[in-house]
Amino acid sequence: MKAVCWMGKKQMEVQTVDDPRILNPRDCIVRITSTAICGSDLHLYDGYIPTMMKGDILGHEFMGEVVEIGSAVKKIKVGDRVVVPFTISCGGCHHCSRQEWSCCDNTNPNGALVEALYGYGGAALYGYSHMMGGYAGGQAQYARVPFADVGPIKIEIDIPDEKVLFLSDVFPTGYMAAENCNIERGRSTVAVWGCGPVGQFAIRSAFLLGAAKVIAIDNEPERLHMAEEAGAIGLNDEDDDMLDRLKTLTGGRGPDAAIDAVGMEAHGSTYDNVKQTLKLENDRPFALRQAMRAVRKGGTLSVPGVYSGFVDKIPFGAAFSKGVTMKMGQTHTQRYLRPLLDMIEAGQIDPSFVVTHRVPLTRAPEAYATFAEKKDGCIKVVLDPSC
Amino acid sequence: MPTPNSLKRNIPSHPPTGIASRKGLAPSKIVVTGDKGVKVSRSVTVQKPARPLYAFWRNLENLPQVIKHPVTITVRSPIESHWSVSAPGDRSVEWDALIINDEPDRLIAWRSREASEIANAGTVRFEPAPGDEGTEVTVTLEYNPPGGKAGAALAKLSGEEAGQQVGEMLRRFKALMEAGEIPTTEGQSVGAPQRKNQQ
Structure with a gap:
């Protein structure tokens, strides 16, 4: 598949990489239909976030269709259309049970790294440095989504991607x-x-x-x-x-x-x-x-x-x-998915107002530059992974 | 599984110097002989009652799931086990361990048999967290690295290392108990140059 990789400060590159696969029983794989560049991705672009490695796949605002599920996934099915929150949370720890999803204890495989810096580590994030878990991100054609029953929210009405995509983060x-x-x-x-x-x-x-x-x-x-x-x-x-x-x-x-x-x-x-x-x-x-x-x-x-x-x-x-x-703090994203989706469905807000640029995933590197330099009135970039 | 009392009766009558454990009293004190011992203690709170946590630990053959370093544990009897830990240079460090105290849902204590290459002893304790919010699990580990001045220096160095390893083990244990799996990114999609290294 194609994926946007971090190759150093101000160096983004679209590479062909292996498709993701199920690694843990609670994983699912999502075929991505829309993905966005977040303002916080610019901190990676500008080289200010430590523990990035060349080849890391970026992106934490994405949605798509579930194409495969792990053996322990119960609520999400193949074929479901889902938006994936950028915070990876387990659903079983003290913090998740209190809706403090971004403080999840159990999703960062590199918890020791972040503990050394911050005292305690929170939820892992997609595509946001090894300190934050090192998970491959969603500026790609497919993504592995851990804890599929905890994060992704199903979109069951007929509504364009752009109206629900930003439930993922912003x-x-x-x-x-x-x-x-x-x-x-x-x-x-x-x-x-x-x-x-x-x-x-x-x-x-x-x-x-x-x-x-x-x-x-x-x-x-x-x-x-x-x-x-x-x-x-x-x-x-x-x-x-x-x-x-x-x-x-x-x-x-x-x-x-x-x-x-x-x-x-x-x-x-x-x-x-x-x-x-x-x-x-x-x-x-x-x-x-x-x-x-x-x-x-x-x-x-x-x-x-x-x-x-x-x-x-x-x-x-x-x-x-x-x-x-x-x-x-980082957003307790999962807490807001249902109530904000209800607001979107009720027509109280149409989040697509923020989109200024729509480009193919393959043109992500130049889109990063445009966004970083605030050129061409750029406020929000949505990438299309299908082309 | 035998009852705890029958276990206790099976405990060899020649505990090494310094081991003392009394049910219901202060936490058992385990001292590795010699004065160059390394001691580490780490604690984690798990959102589960003590029973399943204790049950996981009591079946020692479960532990390699949560110990990141390659280790093989063979249970030979209700209180005897054999440990083999891989070491640098295709070596392994091996020892026999004995469970010397076992209080269901509360505590397990062990020590290596005498004449082990690395004398070691430890406890894992399960105590209710305040407000009934799960269980505080505390592991204390003591060991004597091979002697001499170099050994002492190594002890100091590896003391930090041991602390990290025990910390990592508890982190993985907590994830397995609360989330049902240990988080990983091994084998995920990645771009070059990491991709090249992975293949």
């Missing part, structure tokens, strides 16, 4: 980011840093959860435009008086909640660019700093943006003094 991720904001219906103001796909879904989710006002912060006109279409107030993050403008928009109180949907590669700080390049700092937390200062007293900071290591000059005193609540 819609639940944006939704959880908004849910973490403790939104009070009709009262809360939420400010969202970063209007990439996760930010876009966070904005729409905040409205679905009853936010009175959403402020969207980015420096790409297309992204701000897309946010404004959802009803948000767009702010260009290159404006120097960001904090003042946020205050003005909130009667001087500040936003009730701040979402950092940017993560470790924020633009805007030369200090961090230099330190990250010299490997003195893993992450560039520019958005995080702003969000921490801008959020109101007693407010909530929600972080869906990915961070991998150490960050400098975090205004922790601001967070402390204001009594800020911080919520973050």
